[in-house]
Amino acid sequence: MSDRNDIDPFYDDRSDPVRVLVVDEAERGERLATGLEAETDRIAADTVPTVDAALEAVDRRPIECLVSTVHGPDGTGDELLAAIRDRYPAIPVVLVVPDEERAREAIDSGASDVVVAESVSERCFVLANRITTAADRYRADRRADRQRRRFREVTDAVPDCLWIVDPEWSELSFVSGYERIWDRTAAELTGTPEDFLNAVHPDDRERVRAAMDRLSDGTSVDLEYRIRRDDDLAWVRTRGEPIVDDGSVVRLVVLTRDVTDRKERERTLSALHSAAREIGSADEPAAVYETLIRTADRVLEFDYVAVDIKRDGYLVQEASTLDLKDGGYYERTSLENDDTFAVRSYKRQETILVDDLREFDVTPADPDYRSALTVPIGEFGTFQTGASEVGAFDRDDREFAELLVGHARVKLAQLQDKRVLRERTEQLERQNDRLDEFVRVVSHDLRNPVNVAKGHLSIAREQYDDDSLEATMEALERIETLIEDLLTLAREGEEIDDLEPVDLATLVPECWRYIDTKDAALEVETDRTIAADRNRLRQLLENLIGNAIEHGGSDVTITVGDLPEENGFYVADDGTGFANGEREKVFDPGYSTGVDGTGLGLDIVRRIADAHGWDVRATESDAGGARFEIVGVE
Template identity: 45%
Template sequence: MDDSIRVLHVDDEPGFAEVAAEFLERQDDRIEVVTATAANEGMDRLAAGGVDCVVSDFDMPGTNGLEFLEDVRADDPDLPFILFTGKGSEAVASEAFSAGATDYLQKQAGTDQYTVLANRVLNYVETAQVETQRKRQLNAMEAAEEGISILNDDEQFVYVNEAYANLYGYEPAEIVGEHWSFVYPDEEVAIVREEVLPELYEEGNWHGKTTGLRADGTTFVEDHTLATTDRGSLVCTVRDATERKEHGRALAALHEAASDLEAAESEAAVYEVLVDAAEGILDFDLVAVDVVEDGALVQRAWTLDLDTEGYFERTPLDEDTFATRSHHRQETIVVDDLRENDITPADPEYRSALTVPIAEHGTFQAVSRDTAAFDEADRELTELLVGHAREALTRLERQRELRERTEALKRQNDRLEEFATIVSHDLRTPLNVAEGRLQLLREQTDSDHLDEIEDALDRMATLINDTLTLARQGQLVTERETVDVTDLVTQCWGLVATPEATLDVVDERSVRADGARLQQVFENLFRNAIEHAGESVTVRVGVLDDDRGFYVEDDGPGIPVEERESVFERGHTTSEEGTGFGLAIVAEIVDAHGWAVDLTESEVGGARFEISGVDVQSSRAATVDQ
């Protein structure tokens, strides 16, 4: 599967759509957002192909979000569709789910809503991709799970599957040979003849609602699809629309459970919501969540039925069970009759099972004392629920890793600060004493050795200052601000440039950085350019392609390829007066921000320093001469 995820966002407020697109793309670099301001424009975008998920507003002029959803579903019943609206209600949500919406999300204040929306998009697209792959592999099985019939050119049934016959309360043999009107009330027969069939034979297919007649005389609303074949036959698929409405209500309830999962603050809370939703919404009797720990699946949550305890408990991952199979294969396993399989349950009363992997975290499992207790709808809804749980667990894991990383950064910064304190106090104090003694000695005697001692002490002071700067600038950046690069560059240039030097800022940008340390980067790079390229050097500052960072380059003699890696090493210098810490400090500050610096050659042969991985924002242009 392609890692990129293309999202179509339809909203009649283009400003909001653009903001939402920017935040969604920031959440995950796989996401690409295309926008449309009306439903008809959205349909044109979909017709062009390549869309993995639709996010749509509800209250739009012309065609609203629900009508747009119906149009989308007519073309693609499985494309993830999220209704993302500021004007809605539970009634709208229920109607949306009944119409085939994947999810319903109300707009909120702040930017956290985009994190939630991005998580939903990733979850549904991943689920849809897996489902598409599964459908390709199990197409024959899926076809048999919905009502399917084939009629000849005389409109008589020549084949019906078990599911089709069950919808009407017959055995398949009782329908085969009959005219299609056999399973419709008289008033519906007239509608089909006058409205449905003319469109079917003209267009080649038809989809809509009809009223079916059961063997016991009762009727039901059916979701009906008809298609003609090259041989004049008709292929008919039927689903009970009442069941679909119940499915919509279950989806609405799962929407609430998804919100609870997103708010969960611990793994235990996620497991509790998962079990409660399976029991209360999906109406499963016996469920449990197993978590991978120390090479085994360990039970961490289960329903309160005491009989459940002991069925799951602890299972080594190298043991062959449906739970371990599901975990290793990362696929859902549905067993209609456990007695017909080679894996024997702990309790022989359990007859069927449904097992869904929770990514690398573990598995969700439901069992029943009835055979074939879990149908395709159960599977679909469970995978959706478990998908939400998986995202919640991933979020908690990322938060934990962030806390650990932040604590590690703080410890590292503390160690660097301790070192800087030693350099600042313990080394400077005896140096100050030596400088004072030298001054007293000058008053008592005159010797050429005194000047050499003073030069050595000045050299030591410079090295101590550079070492202190290196230690403090190397502390990892934990707080950032928006820095106008043009203003900062101009300020730095005024501090270090010679009258003959020229600064050319070819792109204006703002970046997220520690302003004081970024100032040190520019000052050191400018000093390096003047030192090696001469006082009449021209320095250019601009933005890298795709706004992935910025560069500083000069028109000097450049740096040989074999020396480019060593210039960032501490103590490396080609000047008798330099300490070799200037570019080392640049590298430390860049690394402290999580960026990267590379030394290449400018177009005119000078040195070019490229700093990438930077969060670059806005643009303009300026030139400064001195």
């Protein structure tokens, strides 16, 4: 039988009328039902004439009390009591009996209550009271059953173990979910503290016993410890609260949760962090590979772990938990000719997880291997682990392996960059040594013969008036200019460490005084002070002014002005400007349109600008001549 109270566990039926079914001969039953309703508004009574009709009525709708009489030879009350108790043992049945003897018989047969009366009308008030009392007990029992059922449903839905136990740990009043945590039934508990301690790992047992004692003394506890389940170990967290009544602990409420997965994740993360630190401090690739193998072997705990490194078109085993002499792993595989999961993973640069190797055409080195997990280590190679079980690897294993390999990949790239940088540094040092030797040769070994030649030529010119001697002197001077430019070019490639404030309006006229300006004119339209190496900035300005005079004509006007929007300045002239396609080549080393030019002057300008962190570009001036803009100046 079900009703709205069974559907709604929070429904309170105490204010509803008691639903009574009177089972008796039609006229007598009607009189009885009417009399009961007249006595109290707590009763709502219906009538049926027979026991069969009563059973059908109880099957159809909720009835909270049945009433019948045992008057006469028909035995209706006795028959009703037997039928109801067989099918609905909890529904109250109140009988009206003629004497005390029949009352005792009715109670012995299972009647909820009896009223002794020759005539029901004589005791209708008493009968109504007995009915409501029996119904109230019935309702209270049903409410308690519903609460227990709902509580059981809630506790069964929670993946924890809940028990309520006395302070001596000897009597369980409730337990739920015990089998889920301990992998054994609660029926195996015998009611002693040892029941709770036998499953605890021996190393944690005393700590758990001490917590049980503290809980029994009235102190809340919260601890984690290991338990044994068959051949496995698991971690649980237990929280206990004492229930105190009138100053005494009357019961203990204990909740235990399986935290094995969390503990495993913590262990895995701890191993990953330790490995990351070791990998980060490695100074050689071999140390990275060793950490990969050791960490994966400790955490994943599978049959083998190996690292293959790409060398000359092959994946070659670099580190492994296996001895190649024992077989079970390929010493090397060809990236071109072999088809293994390591080769596939490396070529695709993606993780490959195989639950059953026998479902693929790829044959492992050891046929006993059934599962494999392969992760590419970027361009360097592959990481692989295998197991003899089918489906040995899960998502957590894959995530761990990818994170671990990710750390290794980053470190190997750093080590490779350091190696390349070291090689480049060594190469640059060798180049600098050759450059120093070149500067020495140019500044001493080449300049000295030129000076000797010029000296002898001067003597010859005093003795002979020959145009060829003048041409020879010009050639020697050109060689001398070329030497100076080469030395300047070598020097200007160096980085600038110290900058100082330089006033352009003062420096430009100083540069002008040291140049053969012929009939050229200078206009200074700037009052900027910039951060620069003064000597090298002087070289830049002298080269630009000299270039303007050389290519713009002897009477060219040169203007030095500001570029405020681009943080820079310019050097412009009103000469002939650039020919088609010339502007893109002027900074190339050796490029020159002048007969006597070395082609290094503007290359030196570019190098000085680069050393300062500036940009220099060639464009056309407002007057149609050449204009050089230097931008990015502080």
